[in-house]
Structures are given as structure tokens and as C-alpha cells.
Amino acid sequence: MKIPEKFDALGQVVPSSRQRILEVATALFASNGYAGVGMREVADRSGLSKSALFHHFATKLSLYGAVRIAILEDLEARLVAAGPVADDPMLQLERWLDAVIDALAERPHAAPLLLRSLFEDEPLEPIDAEQSAATLGRILSRGRDALRIGMQNGRFRRVSVTHTMQSVIGMLVFHFASGLFGDQMLGHSKFAPDQVQARKEHVRAVLHGLLSLDG
């Protein structure tokens, strides 16, 4: 997967065509959805001809698959870096929540893309679908397991694990995908550092209220 980097006369990294295509396609698919993006537009914004684009990605669907996999693998890498920690399941959950929020806040296209992949049921090419589902499955298992362990240890109130997962996903992914609507609701850009911090604290408060036993 490692691609040798090239440098220009100033020592700046020159992104490979493949990398440029992926960045452009990520932004476009996030904003407009699969059907709302044309390969012509991807090619133009990548500074390539359509044929050159089709040389790198044989079909539109395989480009979409590559974009989705890249998002999920970035997310998993951040979760791996954020854990596991000591045997305090609430602390562990908070670390992971912060990692996910940072990921969604630093890459504004990640949340819309993730949201689309969770509710749109776009069929990927089988190989991509398998890889994408496997990565997503590992990501979700982390959260589910922390919830289960916390409940078994008697540190968390016993609530529905599946409904809690759905709520956490909704609170994280919807918020950072919510575009203009969310910014109007907040009165600020949701990507501003203080708003990102506020989101972390809010989600922590929600989970603490739901799971902690001193209620």
C-alpha cells in the first residue's frame, strides 16, 4: 500500500494522481452522494482527463469503494492508537469517543461519507464490500465490547447495548455530517476548536448520565 513519494524543486511532496483522485472524489461523494457525482467532474478537479481517471480506477464503483475503505481505515487506525487503556471501561470509552470526534472534526468529509455508507445501502463491488464491512465490524466491536464489559463488571448501568451503539453513532456521525443545518443550529461552525471540545463534553455527559450508577 505504500507509494513512493515524489518531491518538486522546493521539496514539497507531489501527491500521486491516485492520491489526488481520492481526495477529490472523497469531497464530491461526501457532498453529492454516489449518483450525484460524475466521473467527468472528478477528472476535471483532479487535473486529469476522464480516460486517465479510468486508468486508475476502472469503474466508478471501485473509486467509491476505495474512498469508503480509506475513511474506515483512517478511523480504525485512530482507534487502535487510542486504546486499549487500563481496565476502566468509562475511561476507555471516553478515549475512543475523543478519537472518533477528532477524526470527524479534522476531516470534514468523513462524517457525511460515513453516514451515507451507514444508511444508503449502496452495494459496493464484492471485494470492497467485504473489506469495508470487516473494518467497520472491528470498529464497532470495540465499542460494544467496552459497554458489555462495563455492565458485566457492574460499573455501568444495564442498558441496551445495541440501542446505545445506535445512539452514539447518531450523536457522533450525524452531528459532524449535519452541514449547514448543524451550523445554523449551533450558531457556529461545528468544526471550530471550541465547538469540537463542546461536542466531546456533551457526548461524555450523555454517556455518563446513561451509564453511571450514581443516579
Next chain:
Amino acid sequence: MKIPEKFDALGQVVPSSRQRILEVATALFASNGYAGVGMREVADRSGLSKSALFHHFATKLSLYGAVRIAILEDLEARLVAAGPVADDPMLQLERWLDAVIDALAERPHAAPLLLRSLFEDEPLEPIDAEQSAATLGRILSRGRDALRIGMQNGRFRRVSVTHTMQSVIGMLVFHFASGLFGDQMLGHSKFAPDQVQARKEHVRAVLHGLLSLDG
């Protein structure tokens, strides 16, 4: 807006062409998004020719606008029917939450469509955009005001109203829009009556944990 109903020989209501088009288009836009739906497909599934469809809705965008407005007005009508009640803001919130969940559970296409309209920033025709924004604004004001009043009265813990609104929307709309993913997560259909009830109780528990003072 009231259209005179017609009846067949058995006394069954015969839906008007307009009504059939709206139902078909709602399902298609919810599943595939604006760009992913063709007017040809809408016409075919409505049992009309393409030209007959364009007679009822002059443009694709105006059809999409009509679909979105219908969803929002149904939601608002249910909220109006669910309140206001006595001056217990938590009870009021719970009534509204139940009403929204019932609305999203009874009309499976409502949540995906609503979700799309909240994060996709598809520009509607100006008249539709105005009406749609006004209805959405009134819906959201109900929730915001209940939260504010509860905090001012000292019945709710003081938390961020805007972040709480974002979380509630995420918990409600994402959950019922989450398609196959959500059903796999739950292990059941999210539209099954017991799962709908479980969702109501879960969301209530989350809000109670966040807002109630006995923590």
C-alpha cells in the same frame, strides 16, 4: 390543499395521480437520493407516462420539494396533536419524542428523507425552500423551548441546548434511517413494535440521564 376523494365500485378510495406520484417518489428519493432517482422510474412505478408526470410536477426539483414538505407537515401535525400538556417540561418532551418516534416508525421512508434534507444541502426551489424551512423551524422551536424552560425553572440540569438538540435528532432520525445497518446492529427490524417501544425507552433514559438533577 384538500382534494376530493374518488371511490371505486367497492367503496375503496382511489388515490389521485398526484397522491400516487408523491408516495412513489417519497420511497424512491428516500432510498436513492435526489440524483439517484429518474423521472422515468417515478412515472413507471406510478403507472403514468413521463409526460403525465411532468404535467403534475413541472420539474424534478418541484417534485422533490413537494415530497419534503409533505414529510415535514405530517411531522408537525403529530407534534401539534401531542402538546402542549401541563407545565412538566420532561413530560412534554417525552410526549413529543413518542410522537416523533411513532411518525418515523409508521412511515419508514420519513427518516431517510428527513436525514437527507438535514445533511445534504440540496437546494430546493425558493418557494419550497421557504415553506420547508419554516415548518422545520417551528418543529425545532418546540424542542428548544421545552429545554430552555426546563432549565430556567430549575427542573433540568443546565446543558447545551443546541448540542442536546443535535443529539436528539441524531438519536431519532439516524436510528430510523439506518437501513440494513441498523437492523443488523439490533438483530431485529427497527420497525417491529417491540423495537420501537425499546427505542422510546432508550431515548427517554438518555434524556433523563442527561437532564434530571438527581445525579
Next chain:
DNA sequence: GTCTATAGTCTGATAGAC
């Protein structure tokens, strides 16, 4: 109100030269 036919444009994808 509904039809057939079609205009004009855009789509994903391909062929072949360099």
C-alpha cells in the same frame, strides 16, 4: 389530463495514438 415522439445534454466507459 394523458398520450407518443423527440430534442438536447450528460453519463460511464472504450479505442488507440503518443
Next chain:
DNA sequence: GTCTATCAGACTATAGAC
């Protein structure tokens, strides 16, 4: 790897008969 040129088909929307 990148280009120009092109394909067949789908798209939204319109024209005009009935």
C-alpha cells in the same frame, strides 16, 4: 500514464395530437 475522440444509453424536459 496521459491524451483526443467517440460510443451507446439514460437523463430532464418539451411539443403537439387526442
